[in-house]
Amino acid sequence: MDEEVTLKKDMIDNPQVKESLENITVDSLPSWLKRQGTVGKVVSLPVREDITVPIDEQLIVEYYSR
Secondary structure, X not given: OOEEXXXXXXXXXXXXXXXXXXXXXXXXXXXXXXXXXXXXXXXXXXXXHHOOOOOOHHHHHHHHOO
């Protein structure tokens, strides 16, 4: 899987986007993402162990089952 994610040309000049791009380090990206300039690549699908933020999966299931 090599999906690319790119920014629209007018968004590259956006001050908030520029600041965010400057603050991203290689260490802060998950292993399933790669970045080169303003282009990101999804090199593999994330697995549950790759997600480091605390989430309650049961709440998500309950929300979408309504």
